[in-house]
Amino acid sequence: MKRNKMFTGLMALVLVFTMIVGCSSNTNNTEQNTAKTNESGSNTAPTEGTDKAVSGEITVITQRTDIVDTVFKDYAMEFNKKYPDVKVNFQALSDYEGQIKIRMNSDDYGDVLLLPTSIPLADTPQFFEPLGDLDQMKSQYIGLEERTVDGKSYGLPITVNFSGILYNKKVFDDAGVATTPRTPDEFLAALQKIKDKGVATPLYTNYADSWPLTQWESVLTTVAGNVDYVNVTQPNTDDNFVAGQPHYDLYKVMYDAAQKGLIEKDPTTTNWEASKADLANGKIGAMVLGSWAIGQVKALAANPDDIAFMPYPTNAEEVIMPLADDYLLGISLHSKNKEAARAWVDWFINESSYPTTEGGGMSPVVGAELPATLKLFEGTEVKFELQTPATAGQEGWVDKIDKDAEIGLWQPDFKKRIIEAAIGNRSESYDDIMKDLNDAWVKSRAKVTQ
Numbered sequence: 001m002k003r004n005k006m007f008t009g010l011m012a013l014v015l016v017f018t019m020i021v022g023c024s025s026n027t028n029n030t031e032q033n034t035a036k037t038n039e040s041g042s043n044t045a046p047t048e049g050t051d052k053a054v055s056g057e058i059t060v061i062t063q064r065t066d067i068v069d070t071v072f073k074d075y076a077m078e079f080n081k082k083y084p085d086v087k088v089n090f091q092a093l094s095d096y097e098g099q100i101k102i103r104m105n106s107d108d109y110g111d112v113l114l115l116p117t118s119i120p121l122a123d124t125p126q127f128f129e130p131l132g133d134l135d136q137m138k139s140q141y142i143g144l145e146e147r148t149v150d151g152k153s154y155g156l157p158i159t160v161n162f163s164g165i166l167y168n169k170k171v172f173d174d175a176g177v178a179t180t181p182r183t184p185d186e187f188l189a190a191l192q193k194i195k196d197k198g199v200a201t202p203l204y205t206n207y208a209d210s211w212p213l214t215q216w217e218s219v220l221t222t223v224a225g226n227v228d229y230v231n232v233t234q235p236n237t238d239d240n241f242v243a244g245q246p247h248y249d250l251y252k253v254m255y256d257a258a259q260k261g262l263i264e265k266d267p268t269t270t271n272w273e274a275s276k277a278d279l280a281n282g283k284i285g286a287m288v289l290g291s292w293a294i295g296q297v298k299a300l301a302a303n304p305d306d307i308a309f310m311p312y313p314t315n316a317e318e319v320i321m322p323l324a325d326d327y328l329l330g331i332s333l334h335s336k337n338k339e340a341a342r343a344w345v346d347w348f349i350n351e352s353s354y355p356t357t358e359g360g361g362m363s364p365v366v367g368a369e370l371p372a373t374l375k376l377f378e379g380t381e382v383k384f385e386l387q388t389p390a391t392a393g394q395e396g397w398v399d400k401i402d403k404d405a406e407i408g409l410w411q412p413d414f415k416k417r418i419i420e421a422a423i424g425n426r427s428e429s430y431d432d433i434m435k436d437l438n439d440a441w442v443k444s445r446a447k448v449t450q
Contacts, residue, residue, distance in 0.1 A: 055085035056337030058111035058344060061093065061100065063327070066273070066296070067358060068092035075352050079344065082351075086340045097211060097411075111335040112344050114327035115147050115155045117214075117410045120403050121396040128154040129331040129338055131345070141349075141364045143325030145389050155328025156349045159292060159359030162321040162374070162384060163218035163312070166293050167286035168279055170306045171200045175285075180310050184253050187313035191262040194285045203257050204275050204284045205419060207267035213415035216254060216288050218324065221387055223250045225316020231390040235397035238445060241438035248434055251418055253313060255430045258422035267419055276300055280307065288312065292326055292360035311382055320383045326359060397448055405444035407437055 062068055068090050076088040091110065093099040100116050103109040104127060115128060130152040131137065137144055143157040165187075175194040181187035191202035206212035220230055224246040234240060241247045257263055264270055276293070278284045280301035287293075291309065298304040311319050329348065331341045348354060355363040356371040363371075374384065390397065402409045417433055420426045 050081065051083055051343070052085055054083050054339055054343045056340035057087040057089065058335070058337050058340050059089045059091060060344060061091045061110040061113040063093060063096035063114060064358070065092040065094050071358055075348070075354070078352070079347050082347065083340070083343050086337075086343060088344060095209075095211065107334040109332055109334075111332055111337055111341040112329065113332060114158070115330045117327075121147065121149060121399045124149050124154050125152070125333075127333055129333050129335070129341075130154055131156065131330070131342070140366055142366060142386070143323075143328075143364050146325060147328050147330070148395075155330035156345060157325030157327075157355075157364040158329050158349070159326045159355040159361035160323050160364050161218075161290040161292050161326050161359075161361040162323055163215065163290045164222065164288075164321055165286050165310045165312055166279065166289045166297060167308055167310060168200070168282055168284065168306050169308045170303075171282050171285045174199070181313055182311075182319070183315055184249065184256075184313045187253065188256055188260070188262070191257060191285065192260065195260075195262055200283050200285045201264050201278075202262040202285045204270070204279070204287045205254070205258070205263050205267055206270045206272050206275055206287065207264070207416060207419055208270040209272040210412040210416070212272060212287070212289070213412040214410050215290060216250065216415060217409050218290060218322075219288065219312035220246055220250055221320055221322040222312045223247075223314050223316065225314055225318045225320060227320060227322065227385045228388045230322075230387050231398065232388050232394075235390070235394055235401060235445070235449070238442045239438070240441045241434040243431075243434075247437075249315065250312075251415070251434075252430065254415065255418050255422045258419045263419070267423070282306070290326070290360070295357065295360045309376065318383060319381060320385055321377075322387050323362070323384055324387065325364065326361060394449075400448045401441060401444045404447060405437075405440035407440055 060072075062072065064072065072090050076090075079088060080086065096114065097116055097118055100109060100113065101118055104116070104119075109127075115124065119127060124147055128147075132153055134144055134148045134151050134153050137153050141156055143160050144153045144155075147154045171194060172190060175190070175197040177190040177193055181190045194200055194202040221227060224230070224233075226233070229246060237245075239245050258267075275284060275287065276297050277300045279287060280297050280299075294307065294309060298307045301307050311321050329345050331338055331345060335341050349363075350365055355361060355365075355368075361371070362368065362374060377384070389395075398409075408414060414433065414437060417426065418430065421428050421430065421433060
């Protein structure tokens, strides 16, 4: 398939990483050492010797049910070459957000775990051990700001992702879609052609598994066409879900696709693991996901080259795919082996291949080599840029407004409501839903920002 010529150049990406690599001279080389340079994307040498001063038994909780019994065990073997006296156990949760939130009602929620997005930012110190001062750590890692409280960082990104639409090029080609859709109208028209072809489900929502619906929020910057929008503009506007604004336009695509029958016939019976295989084999046209999913789907495809990634459709003048951290990896405040837990966190981020292989994005380590997934967009107009951090004094405002309003920007609830309304299971319109969300936003914003 020919990519739309409106996508040209990686200038912004080059500028971002020129800046990042320029900072690498301040990085602690010992902490950045990697055992597999080509796989992990790190540009440092392997660590020599072992560290028997660190010992203990830790439990690492992950969301990767697909590789917990294979790849993660291989990681443990590599880790033990350096830390032979640390025993690493793994637990994988299929509904990570839902299950870990329940476990965190007690003190027993593992030693190393992903920081749940459902935990309010201000509450992070109640559950996690601080990893260091942001001012010092940001010379070593990018993407720490999301879970920084009072200048302390509580997690390291397991990878740095970009988000958009993962799709099967052959499905689009066979349906007669000659160029990559750029706008919402073009995207919906492409989905209609796939539906008319009658072979594949055009757009798969994964409604039943719930968490995949939260992936849509990741493309808000693309819809806005502005890296300032999410953290700077959004907390300072009362028009968050108003027609013509990014949130309204973002989820209107979801609503229209569902209303037009361009999604799965019965959303209540979707299955995440099966959907990856169906996308790989041409039974599904597209899904809204992060770059972390590229490798997973390609691994299941008879022809991996059929699997491609495109920006989310936007009417904005610029096409921006924001670089954003995936889950952050942290240490339980209640861990009895914090030194061993920290050894695992540092090793996993700096020395394992996870960030760029299984993680599917780029390494958060400053100065790391760019992975092949980002190089796919060379010669296009798509810009990869870091989102602008919140204005000083407004850190965490979006999170606070969202929690107080009970909107759930990163939860599946209102996305499910949109789909249900679109397919006729709820007697309300899209505008009704947007008005409810915006009214709640306005009320809570007044409380948080006063």
